[in-house]
Amino acid sequence: MNDFVVSVNDKKIKIDFSANGKLEINNSEYEYSLSHLNSSSYLLKIGNESFLITLKSDGNSKYFVTFKGQVFETLVRSALEDKVYSLINAKLKQRTNVIVKAPMPGMIIKIKKKAGEKVSPGESILILEAMKMENDIRSPVSGIIENMKIGEGRTVEKGAELFIIK
């Protein structure tokens, strides 16, 4: 398997490794080399340019790539894997529930909407406090709140499910 598809920022970039030790993107060929600097950082050379890159892996297949002050979340699949996942995703898209998760750890200090209430996009549902700042958690879509999973005064971890909008 020498063809990879990398997902980054909703884009897919196809990268082919050729037999001559080069890689190819969009019909352009590049020489490359990767050198391990320390436990988490690497030096990547593409053509004559050299980049310092730090990698954080989530243990699964996702990478968090820090480079020039930016962090890119990437997902690498072989061309074959990518095809299979695309098919699966098309199937899953039929589900319509939107799960809203905590964007960061913090404490729920106020819940403004109850389960069963109708909300429109951008409407504030609850207030999550972190680092002394009150953050409005808003509905990303219009729909009906279902299953408010948390209560006021509760602390939540990043990524905890807060509520579902149907």
Place this chain on the structure above:
Amino acid sequence: MFKKILIANRGEIAVRIIRACKDMGITSAAVYSEADRHSLHTILADEVYEIGEAQASSSYLNKEKIITLAKKIKVQAIHPGYGFFSENSDFIKAVENEGIVFIGPSSKSVAMMGKKTDARTLMKKNKVPIVPGTTEPVVSIEEGIRFCKDIGFPVLLKASAGGGGKGMRKVTSTKEFDSAFEATKREALKSFGNDDVYIEKYIESPRHIEVQIIADKHGNYVHLYERECSIQRRHQKIIEEAPSVFVDEKTRKKITTAAIDAAKACGYFNAGTIEFLMDKDKKFYFLEMNTRLQVEHPVTELITGIDLVKEQIQIAAGEKLSFAQKDVTAKGHAIESRIYAEDSQNNFLPSIGEIIEYIKPAGPGVRIDDGFLKGSKISLYYDPLVSKLICYGSNRNSAIARMLRALSEYHIAGPVTNIPFLTKIFKHKDFVKGNFDINFVEKNFLKKSYNKNEESSEKISAIFSAVFQKHNIISEKKSSGENNNASNKWLDLLNE
């Protein structure tokens, strides 16, 4: 002079104060919470003491613990840094009562300037111009709405005990008033322990200009020019510079005089900052006085050559200012970027976690005030400021060029930082021209989708990921033979 100073703070400002102590031959004693064991200040200080759990109320904001420690280890003075106890007159009084010197103003001056409503009254009496609004806290929603209708929307609701941009909300109509009022009160109570809120007329498109002053205990007052701090997000400064491109000589004379008048009105000694809003016609209004060292003090240090922390310590020890107004000159231009662990593309939400790589910029005109190391954690208990990057140049353009160079060299991995966001600001044509006000960030970066990453960067990160994965697969195969994890995952998904 003092022999030993306790630093009742953390992060970059604790480090800054430790460095001043070392420069002066004073023993520095630092405190840290459980969450900060791996922070830089615990390594640089001469003595370090753990004082409690991560929550500030159990550690950095625990008056008894800090004062008990100060007595036990026999310090002559306490430096509060900024935030925490720096503007808490009860703490200052308690320190004074123990016969320990507080490196800052008297508790009386702090109390006079601490409540914004009292400060506004005092300024009005001393002919320092203030923003139109109430000089008393608002007692009810009805009263508040009535007042807003009198002076006209939009207005700003502000915590009387507030500062640092927290506890502040813009209200544009009667409809929004009550929920904004309640939210401001809640935030004020939580952040400042006092839920008094007052109303100010919202000044359209002002600049935030502040004046650094310094005064000793012998009645000598000197200003150290202005700073321009209009580049803010969530009402908090992210870029500060000195001098301001907007302030001409005539205005400079007027505003620095007003600042000295404000400081004299509260019998001030120590370094202090008088913040003003300045409108398009260069009319300015007193906003508040910060009776402490400011986060952005380094830009003033770079243009004047004065070490503000050292001066603070000397003043606290009873020494006279070593310079007069006529000795102070400003040279060149300095800009500070606050490097925050936050996601600029997601409403500036703080980003926490371990710093897994940390490589600092250096070179001519670059100064970094930071408090972390590779391996330190940005925790959710404190402000997510990672460091301050300060660049100096003979003029503004050269300072901006150095800032862009330094930002491109700064490599921080783990938490997300605002480095790409700052870079975009420094490249913005209106910023470069000096053509901006406090709404600059909101106007230029929040409404449009500025946050498109450069395509070339996406490509590099994709190439890296693919190359890394390829190498990884090769080494996995070498060590454990073929594995069919991937195909198992597909089956799991299909069965879902």
